[in-house]
Amino acid sequence: MSVDPDPILEVEGLNKHFEVNSGIVNDLRTRFTGAEKDYVHAVDGVDFELYPGEAMGIAGESGCGKTTTAMTLAKLHQPTSGTIRFRGEDITDLEGAELTKFRQNVQMIFQDPFESLNPRMTVYDTLAEPLQIHDVPNKRARVARALEFAELQPAEQYLDSYPNELSGGERQRIAIARAIVLDPDFIIADEPVSMLDVSLRAGVLSLLERMTKEFGLSIVYISHDLSLLRHMCDRIAIMYMGRIVEIGTTEQIIDDPKHPYTQALINAVPVPDPTTGRERVELEGEVGDAVHVPSGCRFRNRCPEIIPPEELSIDQRTFRGAMSLRARVDRGFDAESYWERTGGDGRSEPEEFTEILREEFVLGEPSRENREVLEEAIDLLAEGQTERAGDLLRERFHSVCERVDPVAEERLDVADDRRVACHLYEPNEGERGVDEPTAGESAPADD
Amino acid sequence: MSQREGTRELFENLEGYDELDDVDSRRRAIRLWSETFSEQWEILKEDRLVVFGAVTITLFSLIAIFAPFLAPHPPTERMWDGGMIMQWENPLWYGGEGGYLLGTTAEGYDIFSQLIFGSRPALIVGLSAAVLCAGIGTIVALVAGYYGGRVDDILMRIVDVAYGLPLLPSVILLVAMLGPSFLNVILAVVLLQWRASARVIRSQVLSIRERPYVQAAKVTGASDWRIISRHIAPNILPLTFLYGAFAIATGILTEAGVSFIGLGDPSQVSWGTMLQTAHTYNAMYHQTWWWFIPPGICIALVVISGFLIGRGYEEVTNPALRGNN
Ligand code: SF4
Numbered sequence: 001m002s003v004d005p006d007p008i009l010e011v012e013g014l015n016k017h018f019e020v021n022s023g024i025v026n027d028l029r030t031r032f033t034g035a036e037k038d039y040v041h042a043v044d045g046v047d048f049e050l051y052p053g054e055a056m057g058i059a060g061e062s063g064c065g066k067t068t069t070a071m072t073l074a075k076l077h078q079p080t081s082g083t084i085r086f087r088g089e090d091i092t093d094l095e096g097a098e099l100t101k102f103r104q105n106v107q108m109i110f111q112d113p114f115e116s117l118n119p120r121m122t123v124y125d126t127l128a129e130p131l132q133i134h135d136v137p138n139k140r141a142r143v144a145r146a147l148e149f150a151e152l153q154p155a156e157q158y159l160d161s162y163p164n165e166l167s168g169g170e171r172q173r174i175a176i177a178r179a180i181v182l183d184p185d186f187i188i189a190d191e192p193v194s195m196l197d198v199s200l201r202a203g204v205l206s207l208l209e210r211m212t213k214e215f216g217l218s219i220v221y222i223s224h225d226l227s228l229l230r231h232m233c234d235r236i237a238i239m240y241m242g243r244i245v246e247i248g249t250t251e252q253i254i255d256d257p258k259h260p261y262t263q264a265l266i267n268a269v270p271v272p273d274p275t276t277g278r279e280r281v282e283l284e285g286e287v288g289d290a291v292h293v294p295s296g297c298r299f300r301n302r303c304p305e306i307i308p309p310e311e312l313s314i315d316q317r318t319f320r321g322a323m324s325l326r327a328r329v330d331r332g333f334d335a336e337s338y339w340e341r342t343g344g345d346g347r348s349e350p351e352e353f354t355e356i357l358r359e360e361f362v363l364g365e366p367s368r369e370n371r372e373v374l375e376e377a378i379d380l381l382a383e384g385q386t387e388r389a390g391d392l393l394r395e396r397f398h399s400v401c402e403r404v405d406p407v408a409e410e411r412l413d414v415a416d417d418r419r420v421a422c423h424l425y426e427p428n429e430g431e432r433g434v435d436e437p438t439a440g441e442s443a444p445a446d447d
Numbered sequence: 448m449s450q451r452e453g454t455r456e457l458f459e460n461l462e463g464y465d466e467l468d469d470v471d472s473r474r475r476a477i478r479l480w481s482e483t484f485s486e487q488w489e490i491l492k493e494d495r496l497v498v499f500g501a502v503t504i505t506l507f508s509l510i511a512i513f514a515p516f517l518a519p520h521p522p523t524e525r526m527w528d529g530g531m532i533m534q535w536e537n538p539l540w541y542g543g544e545g546g547y548l549l550g551t552t553a554e555g556y557d558i559f560s561q562l563i564f565g566s567r568p569a570l571i572v573g574l575s576a577a578v579l580c581a582g583i584g585t586i587v588a589l590v591a592g593y594y595g596g597r598v599d600d601i602l603m604r605i606v607d608v609a610y611g612l613p614l615l616p617s618v619i620l621l622v623a624m625l626g627p628s629f630l631n632v633i634l635a636v637v638l639l640q641w642r643a644s645a646r647v648i649r650s651q652v653l654s655i656r657e658r659p660y661v662q663a664a665k666v667t668g669a670s671d672w673r674i675i676s677r678h679i680a681p682n683i684l685p686l687t688f689l690y691g692a693f694a695i696a697t698g699i700l701t702e703a704g705v706s707f708i709g710l711g712d713p714s715q716v717s718w719g720t721m722l723q724t725a726h727t728y729n730a731m732y733h734q735t736w737w738w739f740i741p742p743g744i745c746i747a748l749v750v751i752s753g754f755l756i757g758r759g760y761e762e763v764t765n766p767a768l769r770g771n772n
Contacts, residue, residue: 074666103668116659120681122475129677130667145457160475178663183458215457 006088007049008186008218009073014082016043016065016072020291040290042068044242046082047408050186050218057221057229057250059265060239063290069239070190070222074108075099086186104134107179109208111191113171117163123147123174124159130182142181150177150207169200176207180215187212190222205232226265230254238262241290241298244408248418258411258420260305296402297423301327306401307423317364322374322397325361329390333381350382357381370396487685487763497759500752504695507749511566518560561716562741568706568717569699569749572633576698579637581691584644585683589675591645592652603649609642614697615704622710629712636701644690651683685764692760696753703746718742 020038043065050056058066071077073084075094083092091102110116117126127143136142147155150173163171172192179187192208193201209232212219223229229236230250237247238261246259257263300306301324308319328334342352357378362371373396380389400423410417411425491497510517591602621635655661661678669678705711706719707726725739 071662076662076665100668103666106666108663108666110659110663112659116663118660118664118678118682120479121677122479125475129664129669129673133668133670133673142458149457162479175663178667180457182667 005051008052008087009050010083010085010088011046011048011073012083012085014043014046014069014072014084015041015080016068016077017041017080038291041242041293042290043072043079044290044293046239046242046244048237048244048247050220052185052218053212053216054235055212055219055221055233057223057233057236058239058244059223059226059229059236062224064239065242065290066222066239067190070108070188070220073220074106074188075102076108100134104182105185107182107184107187109172109175109179109187109189109192112195113168113175114163114195116175117171119163121162122159123161123163123166126174127178127181130178134182136182143177146177146181147174149180149211150174151203152177168196169204172196172200172204173207176204176211180211183215185218187217187219188222189219191224192221193228194223194225208232226254238265241293243298243421244419245299245421246419247408248416252416252418258414258418258425259299259422260303260424261299264302264304294402296400296404297406297421300399300401303401305424306399309398309400312370312396313367314370315364315366318362318366318370319364319397321361321363322370322393323399325357325374325377326390326393326397329377329381329386329393333386333389335381335384335386353382354378373397487760490763491759494759494762496755500755500759503748503752504756507566507745508570510563511570514563514567518557518563520557520560556716558721558738558741561721562718562745564716565718565721565742566745566749568629568712568715569702569746572629572636572702573695573699573749573753575633576636576640576701577691577694579633580640580694580698581644581687583637583641584690585648585680585687587641587645588648588652588683589680592649593656593671593675593679595653595656599649603646606642606645609639610646612639614639615701618701618705619708619710622705627710627712629715632702632705632711633698635705636698640694640697643693644687647690648683648686651686652679655679655682685760689757689760689764692753692757696750696757699746699753700750718746 017039020040046065046069048056058069060066068077072079075091079092083090085091086102086105091099094102121129124140124143127146128139130136131139131142143159144155147153147158152158152170152173158166158170158174163174166174176192189208193204196204205228208219211217221229221232226236233250235247235249236253237244238253238259239245240261246253246257246262253262254266257266294301297303304320305316306320306323308314308316312319314322338353338356339347339349341356342349344352347353354375358375361378362374366374373392377389377392380386380392404423406421406423407427408419408421409428411420412428413426414420491501587602587606591599617639618632618635621638622631625631625634656679661674664674664678702711702717703719703722706717707723709723711717711720711723713720719742721742722739725735725742
C-alpha cells in the first residue's frame with residue numbers, strides 16, 4: 001500500500017448536522033414556543049484515516065451521508081464538530097490565505113458532468129481558473145498538458161469549446177483535467193461515472209486509475225456501487241445513517257463482510273431503478289429518518305440479526321416480527337389503517353383485525369409463551385389498549401441493539417485491522433458503547 | 448517523495464505565453480454572447496408578436512431621436528396669438544385651416560408635433576427605469592441569494608415591504624413629496640419596481656449557487672467575488688434582460704399615469720401631459736377626439752410592445768414555456 005506511515009488525512013468524530021427549517025420566521029417561532037430545533041444528522045461521528053497513495057471507497061445507500069462527508073472533506077461544508085487533519089495539520093477551521101493554500105492541494109470531481117462545468121466558460125477558462133486563483137505561471141501550457149493527460153487530444157482543439165459542444169464523457173474528462181491541473185495531493189471523487197453512459201465508464205475509470213497511480217495521489221471515491229469500488233480501492237468504508245458501520249481492506253469487505261448491513265449490501269442484487277438512475281438495496285424495513293435517529297444501533301430496525309435478550313429462547317424471524325410490531329406500537333399505532341383492511345364497517349370485524357396483525361407480525365416458529373404474548377398484545381390492540389400492548393411487548397421483547405450504540409472498532413473475534421460497529425462481535429476492551437435509554441420508552445432494568 | 452514524480456513530470460518544461468490569455472478570454476466572451484444572442488434572436492424572430500413589438504419600439508426610438516426634424520413645429524410654440532383659449536383648429540383633413548395634421552390644442556399647440564416630442568419622455572423614463580430596475584434587482588438578488596442567511600432575510604423582508612405598496616398610488620405620493628420632476632418620476636418607478644426582478648432572480652441565484660460548477664470553483668479556492676461575477680452573474684443575465692423588458696412597459700405606463708394627474712414634469716411635453724390638458728379643456732365633451740386618441744394609442748402601442756417582447760423573451764429563457772403556440 002504505502003511507504004509513508006503517516007496518514008495524509010485523519011478524520012475524527014466528524015459531524016455535520018443541518019438545521020431543519022431555518023430562517024428568521026422559524027427562529028422566532030422556535031424561540032417563542034420553546035420548541036426544540038430539528039437537525040438532520042447527515043454525518044454523525046465518522047472516523048477514518050487515509051494514507052498517501054491510497055484509494056479509499058465510501059459506500060452506502062443514497063442518504064447515508066457519504067456525499068455530505070465528501071463535501072465536508074473538501075471544505076464545502078463546515079463540520080458541526082470533529083476534526084479533519086491534513087498532513088498532520090488541523091484544517092477544520094481554516095480561513096483566508098491558509099484555506100486557499102489548502103485548496104491548492106485538494107480537488108474534487110463531481111457526479112454530473114453536465115452540471116459541473118460552467119456553461120458560460122470555455123474549456124480553457126475553466127481549466128485556467130484554478131491557475132489564476134493560485135497564481136501559477138505558464139497557464140496555457142499547463143492546461144494543454146492536463147487536457148492531453150485526460151486523453152483529450154489535440155488539446156488546442158478543445159480550448160475554445162463550450163461545455164454544450166462536448167459529450168458527457170469529454171466533459172467528465174475535462175472535470176478530471178481541472179482536478180489535476182493544480183497538481184494536488186488529494187482528490188475526492190463523488191460518483192465519478194454514475195451519470196455516464198455505460199459504454200463510456202470503463203474509459204473514464206481507467207483514466208482515474210492512471211491518474212492515482214502515476215501521480216501517487218490519495219483519493220476518496222464516493223459511490224453506491226460496490227463493484228466499482230472493488231476495482232478502484234484499497235480499502236472500503238460502509239456508511240449507514242451518518243456512521244461508518246464497517247471499514248476494512250477491499251478483500252475483507254467484499255469477500256468476508258462482517259456487519260449485517262455490509263452483508264446485505266453485498267448479497268443484494270442491485271435492482272436498477274429507471275426513474276432515478278439510482279440503485280436501491282433490497283432490505284426489509286425503511287431507512288430510518290436522519291432527524292430522529294434511533295437509539296442504539298441505527299440499523300436495528302432493518303437488521304436481520306438483531307440480538308434477542310439472552311434469557312429469551314426465540315428464533316430470529318419471530319424476534320424480528322415481534323420487534324417490528326413493537327416499533328409500530330412505539331411510534332403510535334395506526335389502528336385505523338388495519339381496521340380499514342378488515343373490509344368491515346368500522347370496528348365490526350375484530351376477528352379479521354387480529355388475523356391480519358398475526359399474519360404480519362407473528363412469524364417463524366414461536367414458542368408457546370412467545371406466541372401467547374404476541375397474541376395477547378394483538379388482542380389488546382384490537383381493544384384499543386395501545387399503551388398496555390406496548391408495555392407487554394417491551395417487557396418481553398427487547399434488545400441490546402436498541403440500548404447500546406455499537407462502536408466502530410476492532411473486534412476480538414474479527415481478524416486483522418478492520419473495524420465493525422455491531423454487537424454480534426466481541427468488543428475490544430469491555431463494552432465502550434454508551435448505555436442510553438431508548439427514546440420514548442423506559443428501558444427494562446435487566447440485561 | 449518518490450510518488451510525486453509523476454505529477455512533476457507532467458508539468459515540467461512548460462513554456463508560458465500568458466500574455467495572450469486576456470485578449471483571448473475577451474474574444475471568447477464576445478463570441479459566446481454574440482452566439483447566445485443570435486441564437487435567441489433566431490427563436491424570437493419566429494414569433495410575429497415579438498417582431499411587431501421590436502419594430503414598434505425601434506420606430507418610436509427613431510421618432511424620439513429625430514423629433515426636431517420630424518415635427519413641423521416646436522411642441523410648445525403657440526400657433527397663433529390673440530388670447531383665444533376655448534378655441535382650437537381642426538385637423539386639416541377635418542376642415543381645419545393652417546395645415547395642422549392633427550389640429551391644435553386649445554392653447555394653440557400643434558398636436559402632431561406634441562405627439563412626436565412626447566415620445567421622448569416616455570422612452571427615456573421607460574429605458575432608464577428598465578436599466579435601473581433590472582440592475583438594482585439583479586444586484587440585490589445576487590447579494591441576497593449568494594450570501595444567504597441574515598443578509599438574505601433582511602433584503603427579502605425589504606422586498607416584501609416593497610411588494611405591499613400599490614404601484615401607482617405610491618408613485619403619486621412620492622412624486623408629490625419630492626416635487627414633480629422628470630427625475631423624480633424615474634426615481635419613484637425604480638424604487639417601487641426593482642422588487643419583482645430581485646425576488647425572481649434571487650431564487651435563480653439560490654439554485655445556481657448549489658450547482659456543482661459553483662462548488663467546483665469553491666473547491667479550487669475561488670473568492671466570493673469571482674464566483675458571483677464569473678459563475679453566477681453570467682448565468683442569470685437573460686433573466687435580467689427579461690425583467691428589463693417588462694420594466695420598460697411599467698415605466699412608461701407609470702409616467703403617463705403620473706403626468707395625467709398633473710404630477711409630471713411641467714416643462715416637458717409627454718403623452719401623459721397631453722391627455723391631462725385634453726382632459727382639463729374638456730376635449731371629450733367637445734368631441735375633439737384627435738386630441739386625446741393619438742397619445743392614447745401611442746402609450747398603448749409602446750406598453751404592449753414592451754410586454755410582447757418580455758413575454759417572447761420569457762419563452763426563450765424558460766424553455767418549458769416554448770412550443771405552446
Ligand atoms: S448491533 Fe445489533 S442491530 Fe446493529 S447490526 Fe449488529 S446485530 Fe444488527
